[in-house]
Amino acid sequence: MFPVINLSLHTLYLFGGLWCFYCILLVYYRLFLHPLAGFPGRKIAAATKWYELFYDIIKGEGGQYAWEMEKMHEKYGKYCTEPLSSPLG
Numbered sequence: 001m002f003p004v005i006n007l008s009l010h011t012l013y014l015f016g017g018l019w020c021f022y023c024i025l026l027v028y029y030r031l032f033l034h035p036l037a038g039f040p041g042r043k044i045a046a047a048t049k050w051y052e053l054f055y056d057i058i059k060g061e062g063g064q065y066a067w068e069m070e071k072m073h074e075k076y077g078k079y080c081t082e083p084l085s086s087p088l089g
Contacts, residue, residue, distance in 0.1 A: 040076040 027047045031037055037046070045051040055065035 039079055041072060045072075 030047050031043055039046075042051070052065050055068045056063045
């Protein structure tokens with residue numbers, strides 16, 4: 001049989017709190033401490049991948065993020081902020 005894992009509610013709160021703290025620190029690092037943080041662009045795009053997810057899945061049919069990146073390049077120049085967890089970031 002499988003071992004029974006007895007996690008108390010306090011343990012789940014602890015791990016949930018640590019995960020939230022990690023996410024906040026990650027966003028802070030991406031916005032202020034990362035070497036590419038000074039590049040122009042939308043800060044929400046630099047902080048998370050949710051911006052890309054919104055344009056690829058939720059807004060319109062198919063991937064719209066490529067068109068949004070084209071608009072950002074027109075507005076902010078050749079080098080603008082992309083999600084920092086992308087292969088280029």
